[in-house]
Amino acid sequence: MSENGPHGVEALPLGMIDVPGAPAGCRARLEERARLQWWTADGGDPAALAQEFLAAHGIALDDLARPATHDPDGVCGAALYLSAAAGARAAGGPPGPPSPVPALPDLVVVVYGHTDQRPAAAGGADGGWWLGQWCDSWTPRQHANAVSAVRDAIGRGDVYQVNLVGHAAAAYAGDPRPALARLAALPGARYGGTLTGAGWAIGCASPETLIALEHGRLVTRPIKGTRPATPAGRRDLLASAKERAEHVMIVDLERNDLARVARTGSVRVDELFAVRRWCDLWQAESTVSAAPAHGLGLAALLRAVCPGGSVTGAPKLAALERIAALEPVGRGASMGALGWVGAGRIDLGLTIRTVAADAQRLHLWAGGGITWGSDPAAEVAEAAAKAAPVRALLAAG
Known part of the structure; x- marks a missing residue:
C-alpha cells in the first residue's frame, strides 16, 4: 500500500480533471492533494481503507443520510477506483485469477482541492500513436465452453446466472492518455473519463451507474x-422473454443489495427495462433506489454493492466462485467502480467498456450474463459486439 502526495505519484502538468463524475463546475480548478493506492496483496479491507483515508483528508462519509455541503474553496472531493477483485474481497468472495495489469492498483483514492492556478490545455499530443493487433486471452471455443459450463452449473442448481468476461491485450507505442480520453466521446458514455498513475492509466466509456447518491x-x-x-433489434429486445427474465433477476439482486443498507421500506424500482442506446447497441436498463439508513458510511455501502450484480450474477457469492474458476485472467480495471465521492455526493460508474494501459499494452474486457437459455455462440458474438466500438476508437490516429 502506498500513500503519496501528488508529485510523489506522478509529475504531470496541471490540467482539467477528467475523472468520471467530477463536478462540472470545478473540473478546471482542481489540483491533486493526496493519493492512496492499494493492491489486494497488501491485505485489509479496501472499503474501510477508502473511508478512513477520505476522512483523514477532510472528506467525511460516515453518515450518507446526513446532508452535507460542498466547499467551493477547500477540499472538493475525490476520485475513487475499486477493482472487481477488491470488490469481491470486500464482499467476502474469491478475487479471481491474477490481474493481467499488475501495475494497476486495486484501490485508488485521489483527493482534490480547489486552486486558482490556470490549468494546462486538456489532453495531449496524438502524434506517433500506434496500436498493434489484439490478442484474446481465450479463444471463441474456450469462451463458448465456459458458457456451457455455467449452463451446467445452473442445471445443477448451483447458480441462477453468471456473468462471464473475456480479456484482450494489444501492444502500443506513444502516449496512451489521449487515446483513452477519446473513449468519453462514445455515445452513451455516462461515465466517460480517465484516471492515471505512475505506470498505468484507465479510460472509461461506461453507461452504467453502479451507485450514486442523488x-x-x-x-x-x-x-x-x-x-x-436497429428498429428490429429494439423490437427483439423488448419481446425477448430470456432477456427480460435475466434482467429482472439482476434487478431483484440489486434491490436486495440496497435493502442491506437502506432505511426499512424505502427500496423501490423507479424504472424497469427501459431500452437505451450505447454506440450501436440497444441495452435494457432499470433504476433502483433507496433512502440510506441513518449512520450508513461509504465502506458499508461499497461492501453491499460491490462487485456490481450485473457483472457477477445471482446468487452473488456463488457466481463469484464460478467466475474465479472459469475466467482465464483477472478482470483488472473492468467490472469494478470508477467515479467521484465528496460531501453529499457519490457518483460511481461500473467499469464496463473500460480500458487499462500499462507500460507496454492496452487491456480491454467484455462479456455478458449467462442464463439457462443462453446460446454459447450468441454470447461470444455479444461480447465481441460490446468490445468493437472501443477497439475502433482506440485504433484511431
Missing part, C-alpha cells in the same frame, strides 16, 4: 440485455 437517495441503474441498435 437528492438524498441511493441509486443504481443495472444494465442487462443487448441487441443491435
